[in-house]
Amino acid sequence: MKIVFCTQNMAPFRMKWMDEIAKYHEVIIYHLGEYESGVNKKYISYIPERAVVHCDKKKRAMWGELYDESKIIDESADLYLLDGYGFKAQQHMIITLKRKNIPFIISVDGGFIRSDENVIKKHIKSHIMKKANAFLSTSEETDSFIRYYVGKDKKIYRHMFSSVSDNYIEKRPLQSDEKNVLRKELKMPNGFSIITVGKFEYRKGFDILIEAAKSLKGEYNIYFIGASNREIYQNLITDDIKEKIRFVDFCDKEKLKKYYMASDLFILPTREDIWGLVITEAMSNGIPVITTDKCLAGVAMLEKDEIINAESINAIVDVVHRQMELSNKERMDIGVRNIEKARKYSIENATKSDLVSLKDFQMKKLEYK
Numbered sequence: 001m002k003i004v005f006c007t008q009n010m011a012p013f014r015m016k017w018m019d020e021i022a023k024y025h026e027v028i029i030y031h032l033g034e035y036e037s038g039v040n041k042k043y044i045s046y047i048p049e050r051a052v053v054h055c056d057k058k059k060r061a062m063w064g065e066l067y068d069e070s071k072i073i074d075e076s077a078d079l080y081l082l083d084g085y086g087f088k089a090q091q092h093m094i095i096t097l098k099r100k101n102i103p104f105i106i107s108v109d110g111g112f113i114r115s116d117e118n119v120i121k122k123h124i125k126s127h128i129m130k131k132a133n134a135f136l137s138t139s140e141e142t143d144s145f146i147r148y149y150v151g152k153d154k155k156i157y158r159h160m161f162s163s164v165s166d167n168y169i170e171k172r173p174l175q176s177d178e179k180n181v182l183r184k185e186l187k188m189p190n191g192f193s194i195i196t197v198g199k200f201e202y203r204k205g206f207d208i209l210i211e212a213a214k215s216l217k218g219e220y221n222i223y224f225i226g227a228s229n230r231e232i233y234q235n236l237i238t239d240d241i242k243e244k245i246r247f248v249d250f251c252d253k254e255k256l257k258k259y260y261m262a263s264d265l266f267i268l269p270t271r272e273d274i275w276g277l278v279i280t281e282a283m284s285n286g287i288p289v290i291t292t293d294k295c296l297a298g299v300a301m302l303e304k305d306e307i308i309n310a311e312s313i314n315a316i317v318d319v320v321h322r323q324m325e326l327s328n329k330e331r332m333d334i335g336v337r338n339i340e341k342a343r344k345y346s347i348e349n350a351t352k353s354d355l356v357s358l359k360d361f362q363m364k365k366l367e368y369k
Contacts (some may be wrong), residue, residue: 004075006036006067006093007083010053012046012278013163016068020351021358022050029053029076032068032089045253063088069096080104082132091128094312098131103365105358107136109161109311110274110296112143125149131143136354138275139300153230155364156355157357160350161297164279164284169342173286174261174333182262187353192324195263197256197325198270199276200233205269205292205310210236212269212316213244218324223248225259227343260285264331266325270295284342288326290319301341306337308339 001174005018005085009031014329018027033055047053056068066089072080073096080097084090085106096114098102108304135150136159143156156294156308174182183193198204206224210233213222217338223246224230232249237245260266266282266290276297282289283301291298300305308315343349 001078003027003079004077005029005081007031009088015048016347019048021106024355027051030072031055031058043238063092066092079358082106085128094128094131101204102278105134105361106132106236108142108146110138110142113145113148132216139296141296141299159354161275162280162345162347162350164280165345166346169284170286170339180259183284186262188262191221192224193257193263194265194267196224196267197257200229203271205271207236208313209269212313213241215317216320221246225251231289254287263287268295280342283338288323288334
């Protein structure tokens with residue numbers, strides 16, 4: 001089967017996913033090389049080995065840069081898979097495929113239904129999404145989001161969205177003495193170690209975690225990993241916590257993994273993550289994980305008592321104190337459970353499920369014409 005995948009950029013988790021599918025089918029990737037502001041160039045670290053990659057663009061008045069759609073159509077692929085629907089080039093591609101009566105699937109990471117959504121924006125989103133013949137969806141919450149815009153008659157396949165491979169997932173959590181070896185290497189002082197990872201931006205809620213730190217008791221350290229623009233948080237750090245807050249610039253995959261394994265707790269205090277790939281990463285390394293009800297990966301993968309209300313300083317304080325009181329065995333048990341959950345979300349396992357879904361869609365393609 002020949003598969004064409006249209007996406008916005010060469011995000012490593014997308015490229016690894018497509019490269020895994022390319023073990024079994026011919027995969028051609030078209031992207032636009034468009035990245036969010038603030039994305040570290042070191043992040044673009046994976047070049048597909050099997051999938052073929054093109055970055056062919058054309059400019060068009062009113063639309064800006066679009067895919068070279070004629071080239072994509074000329075591929076005459078057995079299956080067209082589109083990564084999302086929210087950027088202009090993808091929307092134009094959706095319209096083109098529909099006009100040419102070519103069936104296609106849209107992959108949706110997640111989404112939140114907004115009560116204050118502009119009626120016109122809702123109509124446009126619904127109009128665009130309804131053109132798809134089927135969807136890949138990451139969770140039940142994402143299913144509901146899709147149904148809200150397209151109704152009940154579209155086929156939805158489950159996609160186990162992940163950025164981790166089988167060989168990344170630990171076989172077991174580290175024992176205390178093993179953690180101490182890593183902590184010495186990373187120059188992490190003694191005490192309860194909390195880690196959070198992501199771009200330093202308002203949406204991630206890191207300011208809430210800093211405010212919560214002012215009410216935490218006991219010996220602890222919080223590590224903020226992901227960017228160098230720490231200045232935006234400096235005015236929040238008071239003298240009583242300045243020795244507890246530690247900023248770490250962008251880490252490569254190997255060093256970040258060491259921070260995960262050396263820590264006692266991962267927290268993502270996000271105000272909004274339509275998925276949250278770092279949740280699977282942290283779980284893969286066998287540590288307890290906490291996030292908010294605005295992180296769909298957390299809602300899908302974690303236990304209810306590991307989900308807290310977004311924007312709540314008190315919720316963070318309470319959950320951290322609760323985690324601090326756990327015994328080593330209890331913490332190890334949670335780590336084992338998280339590793340087992342993460343295995344289901346490895347790229348290899350996700351691909352096996354996706355291959356069944358894509359084959360089903362390809363077999364039913366004539367029904368959509």
